[in-house]
Amino acid sequence: MKKRTRADEDEEKLELIEDSHIKSRTSADTTPQTTSSSSEDSSSDGTTSTPDDDDDDNEFxxxxxxxxxxxxxxxxxxxxxxxxxxxxxxxxxxxxxxxxxxxxxxxxxxxxxxxxxxxxxxxxxxxxxxxxxxxxxxxxxxxxxxxxxxxxxxxxxxxxxxxxxxxxxxxxxxxxxxxxxxxxxxxxxxxxxxxxxxxxxxxxxxxxxxxxxxxxxxxxxxxxxxxxxxxxxxxxxxxxxxxxxxxxxxxxxxxxxxxxxxxxxxxxxxxxxxxxxxxxxxxxxxxxxxxxxxxxxxxxxxxIGVPDETGRLEILSVLTRNLKLEGSFNILNLARTTPGFVGADLAALANKAGNLAMKRIIDERKYELSKYSSINEEHSEEWWRQPWLPEEIEKLAITMADFEEAVKMVQPSSRREGFSTIPNVKWEDIGGLDFLRKEFDHYIVRRIKHPEDYEVLGLDFDTGFLLYGPPGGGKTLIAKAVANEAGANFIHIKVSLSDFPFPFCLCICNV
Missing domain, CATH: 3.40.50.300 (P-loop containing nucleotide triphosphate hydrolases)
Structure with a gap:
């Protein structure tokens, strides 16, 4: 009889381990997973639900x-x-x-x-x-x-x-x-x-x-x-x-x-x-x-970028369609005076104009009631309790002046991000230089204010200007006046002597 070696014993142990592993895999595949399914069917609050067969692959x-x-x-x-x-x-x-x-x-x-x-x-x-x-x-x-x-x-x-x-x-x-x-x-x-x-x-x-x-x-x-x-x-x-x-x-x-x-x-x-x-x-x-x-x-x-004038006009049309506006309201002029405003800024503008209109109306009503209260001192401090008549409510409206005042108070996102808005410098603040004003009006101002005319004619007059001269000659002031007349945002970049061998000022109109 052949004597059993250590290698034979090790091989027999491996065969037993393999058989045990195969049996455990077989029993796991054939045994219903009642435990796991019951735990899944129980919700955290104690309720129980049974998923449909079609929803068996619904967990990610x-x-x-x-x-x-x-x-x-x-x-x-x-x-x-x-x-x-x-x-x-x-x-x-x-x-x-x-x-x-x-x-x-x-x-x-x-x-x-x-x-x-x-x-x-x-x-x-x-x-x-x-x-x-x-x-x-x-x-x-x-x-x-x-x-x-x-x-x-x-x-x-x-x-x-x-x-x-x-x-x-x-x-x-x-x-x-x-x-x-x-x-x-x-x-x-x-x-x-x-x-x-x-x-x-x-x-x-x-x-x-x-x-x-x-x-x-x-x-x-x-x-x-x-x-x-x-x-x-x-x-x-x-x-x-x-x-x-x-x-x-x-x-x-x-x-x-x-x-x-x-x-x-x-x-x-x-x-x-x-x-x-x-x-x-x-x-x-x-x-x-x-x-x-x-x-x-x-x-x-x-x-989704910052809207242009046409985009602001469309946004304002949407925002004001449910507002009660005065008949002389000029929405086109409002769109032109709000460069740099995004949708949220224009929504804040409309809301601010409504609040200003409400404050204006309340002040007018308070003044009217104060004349009556001067006779009856008992109601002098109770003016705000007085009910509004239907005809008074019917007369309420937001005016163009309310929006113009709101434009001064609402800060656009472009300014919060570091960009300046339209400068307050006008050509009236600059003496002479009428020939320059005509050139800028022809090549820049009209191009910005009336882009539809140039698009219809297929013309493109985008032109760059280099202003040069001694310090104090009014170069920056002229650029600001052009931006003001065109209603364009204005970015002012000043380059120091350390960057160039001679000082100069570069002004850019953001069209």
Whole structure:
């Protein structure tokens, strides 16, 4: 009989371990997961709900795992994330979850957790961005409404939109309008609500936000001030770098889940769509990590700048359509006298004019009542309690003078950002130089005040002027007078002797 060696004993032990492992895997696959399902079906407040069979893949879950590389769309979707820039790969699981069902659309204010408000902003409430709205309708709204169009053509819909522009230009309001126009659940969060001092909490907040959006798909996910959590990673600390990486990974996961659902839709028309449109808003697009601006993440970037005179005219028309204005109100002149104003500035202007009108009307009423109160001293301090007659209410109106006074009091965003407004220097403050005034009027002032005439004729008279002469000759004063007459913003840059061998002053009219 052959004697057993140490190698034979080791081989036998390995075979026993392998058999035990195979038996445990087999029993785990065949045993119903009653424990996990019962724990999932119990909500935090003790209530119990049972998910439908069609909703078994409604949870968006991300966990670190380097050993799994599978992708399937059934009761469970598992998919490995692609390289996100730091050499990491992320596993995605989508399981049934009774508390993550799509919320019904309710009447509200357009904010909140997956609820749509019919009273929120719509596209008709915007002015000066007709081209942007038309672009959104063509590239976003129509594919969202008719999802069979991109599916039939075999193309991917836009995964993300980056709205950027100065503060107050309407980025957040536009995101709400997109949600209200489509009627999809709207999930909004500010970057300040994501950041946490606890390590890993910010990543969990991002994960929960994307999970809620995916569970109510098709939906819209809006991240305001995204530059706070999506800045360039080379200048960040490790914890902040992980936040950016996790955000990029979540956006990639949404794309892959949608592609998996799209393939499933071709086989079963009952499968729910999983499309989530991610919208980001920022004042500093150049501060974002370049990976976020790649195709498949924020595919489309839309700039909303400071409106020109035509844009301000359209915005003021929208803002004043529900105001009671005096008959001689000149909205065109108001648009010309508000350069540098963005939408929020013009809204503040209209509100300030209304408050000034109310104060003016109250002062007039107080004066009238004071004459009566001088006879009856008992009511001298109670004038504000006197009721308003219907005919008095009918006469109330906001005048052009109220708006002109409000323009002096409302500070535009351009001034808060360091830009000066229209100078108060006029040609009457400058003696002589009539020939210069005619030249500037021909080449600059008319071009700014009447651009439509030049557009119709196809003329372009943009001309630069170099003013030179000894110090104190009035070069800067002339430039300010030109800007004042044209109604243009004025930027004054003074170069010192250390920069050039001779002193001079460079004045630029911001057309």
């Amino acid at each position: 879950h991300i966990s670190e795992d380097d050993d799994v590389d599978t992708c399937k769309v059934e009761n469970k979707i598992e998919q490995m994330g692609s390289d996100n820039g730091n050499g990491e790969r992320v596993k995605v699981e989508v399981d049934a979850h009774p508390q993550a069902q799509a919320q019904p659309q309710k009447n509200g204010n357009g904010h909140g957790n997956g609820e749509r408000g019919i009273m929120g902003p719509r596209f008709k409430d915007f002015g000066g961005i007709d081209s942007v709205i038309e672009e959104l309708k063509m590239e976003v709204i129509v594919p969202l409404y008719h999802r069979e169009l991109p599916r039939c053509l075999g193309v991917q819909p836009i995964s993300g939109i980056l709205l950027h522009g100065p503060p107050g230009c309407g980025k957040t309001k536009l995101a709400h309008a997109i949600a209200n126009e489509t009627g999809f659940p709207f999930h909004m969060i500010s970057s300040t609500g994501i950041i946490s001092a606890v390590s890993g909490a910010a990543e969990e907040n991002i994960h929960q936000l994307f999970s809620r959006a995916y569970n109510t798909a098709p939906s819209i996910l809006f991240i305001d001030e995204i530059d706070a959590i999506g800045s360039k990673r080379e200048n960040l600390r490790d914890m902040e770098r992980r936040i950016v990486t996790h955000l990029i990974t979540c956006m990639d996961v949404l794309q892959r889940l949608y592609q998996a659902r799209a393939k499933s839709n071709s086989e079963s028309s009952n499968t729910k769509p999983g499309y989530v449109l991610v919208i980001g808003a920022t004042n500093r697009p150049d501060a974002l990590d370049p990976a976020l601006r790649m195709p498949g993440r924020f595919d489309r970037e839309i700039a």
